[in-house]
Amino acid sequence: MNIALFGYGKMGKMIEQIALGRNHTIVAKIDIDTTEIDFSRMDVAIDFSQPSAAFENIQQCLEHKVPIICGTTGWLKDFDNAVALCKEKNGAFIYASNYSLGVNVFFELNAYLAKMMQNLNQYRVSMEEIHHTQKLDAPSGTAITLAEGIIKNTGYQGWKLDTVGEGEIPIVAKRIDDVPGTHTITYTSKVDDIEIKHTAHSREGFALGAVVAAEWIIGKKGVFTMKDVLNLG
Template sequence: MNIGLFGYGKMGKMIEQIAQQRGHAIVAKVDVETEEISFKTMDVAIDFSTPDAAFGNITQCFENNVPVISGTTGWLDNYENALDICKQKQSAFIYASNFSLGVNVFFELNAQLAKMMKGLDQYKASMEEIHHTQKLDAPSGTAITLAEGIIANTEYKEWKLEEQGDKTIPITSKREGMVPGTHTINYESLVDTIEIKHTAHNREGFALGAVIAAEWIKGKTGVFSMKDVLNLN
C-alpha cells in the first residue's frame, strides 16, 4: 500500500517506520515547506500535521479521491465541513483523538462504566491526564473524548479544567518529563473509589493504530471510526 504522510514530526517518522515494517511504501512526506504533492501515487493519507494545516490537508485529499486517517487535534471546528466534503467526493475518512488500540478499548470500557454509574449520585466523576512537557494543549484530545463518553451516558453536562460542579467533570492536566500519556477516570464516594486507568508506555501504539486504520480503510467509502476498525460496534 502507498501511504502519503501529512506531518513529518515525531509521529510521522514513527508511522513511517511501522508502515515500512508492515510492507507499505511512503510515497509522500508533506510538511509546511512542501510545495507540490503527488496525490495520484497515494492509496491512503495519514495526517498528523498541525491544527492550522489539517483541514486543508484532509480536504485536498478528498478532492483527489484519497482516503484519510487523521489524528491531528485542534481543528475540529471544521470537522463537520470536512465530513460534508468527504461525502460529496465519495471519499473515506477516519478521525480519532487517539489511534492506540488499547485506548480505543479503554474508550469503550469508559462508556460502559459510565452507563453503570448513571443514577449513583453518591459517586462523583473526575479525570486526570498526564503527558510529556512538550504537549502544549490541555486537556488532551483523549481526555476530551473520555469526558464526552461519560457525558453521553450519565447526567453530567460538561467538563472543565480544574473546576468541579454537580454536572461538571473536573479534568486535571499535568505535564511531566517524557510521559507518553496516562489517563485515569475516578468515581469517588465517601466510602470507596472506582478507578480505571490507561497508561501508554511509548508512542508506538498510536502509530501502529493509525497504520492499521489505513490498512482497513483502503477501498472503502464513508465516514468511520476506530470502533469500526476494531469491530467494537
C-alpha cells in the first residue's frame, strides 16, 4: 500500500516506522514547506498535521479521490464540511480524536459507565487529561470525545475547562514533558469514588491504530470511525 503522510513530526515519523514494518511504502512526506504534491501515487493518506492545515489536506485528498485518515485535532469547526465533501465526491474518510486501539475500547467503556451512572444523582463526574508540552490544543480531542460520550448518555449538557456551572463536566488539562497521554474519568460522591483511566506508554499505539485504519479503508466509500474499523458495534 502506498501511503502519503501529511505532517512529518513525531507522530508522522512513528507512523512511518509502523507502516514500513507492515510492508507498506511511504510515497510522500508532506510538511509545511511542501509546494508540490503528487496525489496519483497515493493509495491512502494519513494526516497528523496542524489544526490550521487539516481541513485543506482532507479537502485536497477527497478532490483527488484519495482516502484519508485524519488524526489531527482542533479543526472540528470544519468537520461537517468535510463530511459533506466526502459524500459529494463519493470518497472515503475517517476522523478519530485518538487512533489507539485501547483508547477506542476505553471510549466504549466510558459510554457504558455513563449509562449506568445516569440516575445516580449523588455522583458528580469530572475529567483530567495529561499530555506532553508540545500538544497545542486543550483539552485534548480524546477528552472531548470522552465528554461527548458522557453527555450523550446522561443529563450533562456540556463541558468546560476547570470552573464549570450546573450541568457541565469539568475538564482539567495538564501539560507535562514526555507524557504521551493519560485520561481519567472520576465519579465522586460523599462516600466513594468510581474511576476509570487510560494511560498511553508511547505514541506507538496511536500510530499502529492509524495504519490499521488506513489498511481497512481501502476499497470503501463513506465517512467512518474507529468503531467501524474495530467492529465495536
